[in-house]
Amino acid sequence: MRVYNFSAGPATMPLEVLERAQAELIDWRGSGMSVMEMSHRSKEFVTVAAQAEARLRALLAVPEEYAVLFLQGGATGQFAGVPLNLTAPGAAAAYVNTGSWSAKAIDEARKYVDVHVVADEKDSNYTTVPAEGSLEVPGDAAYLHLTLNETIGGVEFPYLPDAGEIPLVTDASSTMLSRPVDVSRFGVIYAGAQKNLGPSGLVVIIVRRDLMGRARPEVPAAMDWTAMAEADSMLNTPPTLAWYLVGLVLEWVEEQGGLTAMAERNRAKAELIYGTIDRSDFYSNPVQPAARSWMNVPFLVPDPALEKPFVAAAEAAGLSGLGGHRSVGGMRASIYNAMPIEGVQALVDFMTDFEKQNG
Amino acid sequence: MRVYNFSAGPATMPLEVLERAQAELIDWRGSGMSVMEMSHRSKEFVTVAAQAEARLRALLAVPEEYAVLFLQGGATGQFAGVPLNLTAPGAAAAYVNTGSWSAKAIDEARKYVDVHVVADEKDSNYTTVPAEGSLEVPGDAAYLHLTLNETIGGVEFPYLPDAGEIPLVTDASSTMLSRPVDVSRFGVIYAGAQKNLGPSGLVVIIVRRDLMGRARPEVPAAMDWTAMAEADSMLNTPPTLAWYLVGLVLEWVEEQGGLTAMAERNRAKAELIYGTIDRSDFYSNPVQPAARSWMNVPFLVPDPALEKPFVAAAEAAGLSGLGGHRSVGGMRASIYNAMPIEGVQALVDFMTDFEKQNG
Numbered sequence: 001m002r003v004y005n006f007s008a009g010p011a012t013m014p015l016e017v018l019e020r021a022q023a024e025l026i027d028w029r030g031s032g033m034s035v036m037e038m039s040h041r042s043k044e045f046v047t048v049a050a051q052a053e054a055r056l057r058a059l060l061a062v063p064e065e066y067a068v069l070f071l072q073g074g075a076t077g078q079f080a081g082v083p084l085n086l087t088a089p090g091a092a093a094a095y096v097n098t099g100s101w102s103a104k105a106i107d108e109a110r111k112y113v114d115v116h117v118v119a120d121e122k123d124s125n126y127t128t129v130p131a132e133g134s135l136e137v138p139g140d141a142a143y144l145h146l147t148l149n150e151t152i153g154g155v156e157f158p159y160l161p162d163a164g165e166i167p168l169v170t171d172a173s174s175t176m177l178s179r180p181v182d183v184s185r186f187g188v189i190y191a192g193a194q195k196n197l198g199p200s201g202l203v204v205i206i207v208r209r210d211l212m213g214r215a216r217p218e219v220p221a222a223m224d225w226t227a228m229a230e231a232d233s234m235l236n237t238p239p240t241l242a243w244y245l246v247g248l249v250l251e252w253v254e255e256q257g258g259l260t261a262m263a264e265r266n267r268a269k270a271e272l273i274y275g276t277i278d279r280s281d282f283y284s285n286p287v288q289p290a291a292r293s294w295m296n297v298p299f300l301v302p303d304p305a306l307e308k309p310f311v312a313a314a315e316a317a318g319l320s321g322l323g324g325h326r327s328v329g330g331m332r333a334s335i336y337n338a339m340p341i342e343g344v345q346a347l348v349d350f351m352t353d354f355e356k357q358n359g
Numbered sequence: 360m361r362v363y364n365f366s367a368g369p370a371t372m373p374l375e376v377l378e379r380a381q382a383e384l385i386d387w388r389g390s391g392m393s394v395m396e397m398s399h400r401s402k403e404f405v406t407v408a409a410q411a412e413a414r415l416r417a418l419l420a421v422p423e424e425y426a427v428l429f430l431q432g433g434a435t436g437q438f439a440g441v442p443l444n445l446t447a448p449g450a451a452a453a454y455v456n457t458g459s460w461s462a463k464a465i466d467e468a469r470k471y472v473d474v475h476v477v478a479d480e481k482d483s484n485y486t487t488v489p490a491e492g493s494l495e496v497p498g499d500a501a502y503l504h505l506t507l508n509e510t511i512g513g514v515e516f517p518y519l520p521d522a523g524e525i526p527l528v529t530d531a532s533s534t535m536l537s538r539p540v541d542v543s544r545f546g547v548i549y550a551g552a553q554k555n556l557g558p559s560g561l562v563v564i565i566v567r568r569d570l571m572g573r574a575r576p577e578v579p580a581a582m583d584w585t586a587m588a589e590a591d592s593m594l595n596t597p598p599t600l601a602w603y604l605v606g607l608v609l610e611w612v613e614e615q616g617g618l619t620a621m622a623e624r625n626r627a628k629a630e631l632i633y634g635t636i637d638r639s640d641f642y643s644n645p646v647q648p649a650a651r652s653w654m655n656v657p658f659l660v661p662d663p664a665l666e667k668p669f670v671a672a673a674e675a676a677g678l679s680g681l682g683g684h685r686s687v688g689g690m691r692a693s694i695y696n697a698m699p700i701e702g703v704q705a706l707v708d709f710m711t712d713f714e715k716q717n718g
Contacts, residue, residue, distance in 0.1 A: 003391035007398040010599055015385070018393050022384040026377045032362035032677065034377050036558040036604075039366040039680060072431035072560060073581045076595035080579035111577050194596055199395040201431060201560045201598025218470045220439035222432045223579070236435035237553055239560025240369055241600065245395075318391065321398060 004343035007321030008151050008296060008334040009174065009194040017248045017338075036241040040234055049238070052247030059250060059258055062183050062206055067229040069205040070243050075101075075173045075192040077223060078203060079108035082169055082188065084219040085226075086211060087113050087142045094118045094141035094166070098157075099126040099150030100327060101171060109145070112216075116141060126153040128288040135161050143167045143187060149175035149293050151195075152325045154285070154332070156293040160185050167211060174295050176204070177253060177337060179263035187211050195295070196337045198246035201239045253337065262337050269335045269344045270294040276348040282355040298324055298332045306358055307331065317350055319343075363702035366680030367510050367655060367693040368533065368553040376607045376697075395600040399593055408597070411606030418609060418617055421542050421565060426588040428564040429602050434460075434532045434551040436582060437562060438467035441528055441547065443578040444585075445570060446472050446501045453477045453500035453525070457516075458485040458509030459686060460530060468504070471575075475500060485512040487647040494520050502526045502546060508534035508652050510554075511684045513644070513691070515652040519544050526570060533654050535563070536612060536696060538622035546570050554654070555696045557605035560598045612696065621696050628694045628703045629653040635707040641714040657683055657691045665717055666690065676709055678702075 119130035167187025194200035324330035478489035526546025553559035
């Protein structure tokens with residue numbers, strides 16, 4: 001029986017994608033071999049790769065003046081990749097801290113640049129984002145970095161900050177493809193694939209081409225955006241199986257109606273679960289409503305001793321991966337694109353029952 | 360119909376592995392989800408990961424004082440990872456140049472260290488390795504780097520150089536698991552997975568633990584061996600699907616009888632194809648017999664105009680991926696562990712027929 005998997009990433013994928021991958025796993029479209037056995041330089045795989053890029057460009061309406069890269073190392077790799085590609089030694093960069101992933105990006109950036117933390121939501125216990133218009137970005141900052149959605153805190157920017165001429169750089173790992181976004185507002189968008197895009201082991205980077213050519217000489221070749229763009233992300237052997245699977249997921253998103261349709265579904269799913277929490281005196285979510293994530297919904301029960309029973313009973317009911325991140329405890333439901341509304345309905349039904357029995 | 364795939368990497372995988380992966384792709388062993396959907400922190404995936412490491416340790420008889428890492432970025436990533444993890448700025452390192460991959464490793468290392476090229480086989484057109492006992496490694500070298508097998512030239516070290524106290528570091532991407540190797544002779548062994556280990560997108564690194572803790576402060580976290588070893592290669596989200604598939608391949612190698620059995624099979628396959636080449640006046644392989652690769656067999660026909668017809672006719676006969684690397688032309692048969700002797704027999708039969716028709 002297929003469970004509803006609420007893990008934060010690696011995460012649930014569309015069943016249709018898994019079925020298609022399974023059907024063609026041994027013999028990819030009559031080629032006599034698996035897609036994972038094909039040379040990345042073969043015309044077959046080059047087509048797979050190009051189609052995935054074309055689909056991503058179409059879905060996100062990526063302007064022509066942006067390159068799209070498919071690399072390895074995850075968003076964590078890009079925590080270093082961003083300063084290494086965008087700055088010279090001694091440079092400064094501005095960062096917004098809205099949670100665990102922002103904080104990790106900041107720690108890593110400090111290896112390479114002078115970091116200005118221009119807003120720090122640690123005092124709010126990471127329950128909101130800075131007010132729109134409140135950010136003051138020093139003129140010496142090479143870029144302004146923010147984490148569009150914080151997977152652990154469940155905090156998402158409901159607006160895009162404006163840093164004027166300073167390029168906006170974002171880790172969009174856990175919100176990419178969940179709704180339309182105006183790519184032209186960004187200098188760089190990067191996202192680990194293992195939330196809305198596919199399996200882990202691949203990171204997508206969308207870079208405005210005028211930001212290329214600024215890399216430090218010591219950037220590792222495998223992280224060099226300019227060299228990778230020139231080589232169509234094949235300066236070294238790319239993660240071909242993950243790239244292919246991302247392509248299938250993108251095709252599925254197209255078939256669902258693209259990002260407008262995804263946004264409608266995701267809004268409905270988020271309203272269902274936040275509504276259940278807010279109507280209850282038993283469950284709570286600490287995040288300011290306007291900054292609540294559509295993708296990751298952390299919630300608490302009144303007595304922490306009920307957390308383990310909740311997670312165990314949910315698991316037994318076919319609702320998997322609901323334990324909160326080990327750093328914060330509680331519960332968390334990640335409801336990415338591939339989580340159907342039926343899964344969220346099953347979860348809120350379970351929550352209602354659990355409250356009746358334990359409230 | 361399944362073809363015999365002679366690609367250099369990504370490369371053919373054992374059919375039994377693909378069949379098992381296909382059977383459990385949607386529902387991994389009754390979990391109700393795909394292995395690629397499982398949290399990397401789940402006890403199920405942690406077990407998958409640990410079992411793969413245990414199998415690799417058993418197959419290679421890795422001594423306890425070595426850590427085994429499963430990271431992203433391929434061997435190319437480690438071309439930077441090696442100097443970043445083993446040296447301080449201003450240090451020197453010794454490199455042997457036996458072909459295209461050595462040369463790439465050297466180019467990348469020059470970003471970080473003063474490179475002493477202690478042997479350069481470019482003058483031999485990369486047809487051999489330095490004579491045993493001939494290497495003179497300067498005492499200031501932090502390590503001695505060599506490429507155990509050169510995928511493009513088809514040149515493999517038939518012996519292991521002795522650098523005394525200086526740690527031996529090797530790119531073993533295209534020879535790993537093809538035969539037993541004495542791990543204790545090395546400081547570091549690294550290998551991209553996409554030859555004998557599984558799909559692309561994963562690199563295995565075997566590091567003697569006393570070499571940990573030497574990383575430069577500016578090493579990207581995703582490439583930091585010490586931090587990764589402490590986090591069981593999960594400082595960030597690992598490439599879980601690739602890791603699982605590597606585990607299946609390792610299980611398959613065990614079932615075949617381990618590395619002694621693989622070595623017997625690989626020796627027989629290599630003898631079959633080199634024997635065919637050497638008995639012919641039509642085909643040729645320029646590599647010094649003692650340094651011939653068991654894994655990658657480049658060969659030429661007398662007239663370069665026959666290369667395209669050869670590759671096309673082979674393709675039509677179900678023998679795929681025989682074109683030489685675009686940098687050198689000619690033909691190349693990669694005959695990794697997963698290539699059965701029947702595939703090599705089919706290739707030499709085809710070669711004999713082609714010679715009769717064109718010789």
